[in-house]
Structure formats: structure tokens, C-alpha cells
Amino acid sequence: AQSVTQLDSHVSVSEGTPVLLRCNYSSSYSPSLFWYVQHPNKGLQLLLKYTSAATLVKGINGFEAEFKKSETSFHLTKPSAHMSDAAEYFCVVSDQVGRGSTLGRLYFGRGTQLTVWP
């Protein structure tokens, strides 16, 4: 079965310091992996995606993530946090191969709330 574990429910950093949001996944097949960001009372916006090309994926707003198959991880990083990065972040996994109606379903982690202090 597919699942996603976001290892921290809350992360706090100071502005200008690095950000690390951790995500581990389990998947029976070759996964596609995504990171989304959600600001309060808004929909989700795609930050970046991994679909079996380069293992280091660059996204919007200076974020990047590295796919590590041996560790089943897809951690999100940013070298220098900005106040506008404060939001909730979701790691998502989807199967590339599946059976029947479960093909391509998205499985969400529970989210990591990022706080950025001035």
C-alpha cells in the first residue's frame, strides 16, 4: 500500500536560515512524488514534482527536493527562509503503475506547518 509520512508536524526557523521538511514514503511501484504548499484558507499550490527523471528536483520560490530511493525519502529544502514561506507543506505520492480504479491516486501526508521568525 502507498503511504506518506511527514516526520515533523511543525518546523520553526529564523528568516535567512535553511529549511528542511522531511518526507518518507512507501510505494509498491515506481512512484511520482510532489510537494505542495498551502497558505491559510487557500487551495494547494504545486511546489515541485519528481517523475523518475533527475533525482534532484528544483521547484518554485527556491525550493528543491531530492529523491533517495534507498532511503525512500523526498525531503524538501530551501537554503534561506523568507517570511513569505510560512505556510503548511504537504508531501504527496502517486503510483505510476497500479491496478483498476486505484491507478494514479494521490496519497497525502498530514502536513508540516512551517513558521518563519523574523
Next chain:
Amino acid sequence: DGGITQSPKYLFRKEGQNVTLSCEQNLNHDAMYWYRQDPGQGLRLIYYSQIVNDFQKGDIAEGYSVSREKKESFPLTVTSAQKNPTAFYLCASSIAANTEAFFGQGTRLTVV
């Protein structure tokens, strides 16, 4: 401007009433989804549709119903059978299953 439109943004209903949440997309996407979001629980899948006139139950379909009569539209009805309907509801679409999903701005439903 292409995108997904959910309406209304805020909705209040009395307990025991059915209510329908609207979701329209002009992205020409085949797949559409409804999620429910509660604090600390992430997003839980209610229903999804991979093609017109077809849909499948997600993880928490009880007390909800959907239709997919048009490619652009995927309305969600929250029925009186849903025991705890107060939540933030998000609609999404994707060009196909397994590709990235695009989300609407959500509808916050409060049942009193």
C-alpha cells in the same frame, strides 16, 4: 484565465439539510477529485472521477454523493447522513490520473 473555481467560499447550513458544493474547471482535465481537510489530518479523499459519467469512492465517501455529467463540472453533495460535515473542502483536477493535481481555493462549510 484557466483554473478551478469552487463556490461559494464560505457556506453555512443547518443540521439535517443537504448542501451542494460547486466545482468547475476549464483546464480540459479528465480527472477530478474532492478532498476534505480537517486540522492535523491532511487531505482525505472523498470521491474521484477519471472520466465523464464515472466516479469512484475514496476513503471517506459515506454521507457524500457526486455526479460527473460534464467534463468541466464535479459537484459534491453533503447529505444529512454525514455525521460531522463541518470542514474545509477542496476540489482538484489533473490531466490524467497520476499527474499533478491543480486545486481550487476551497469551500469552508459550517453546519450549525
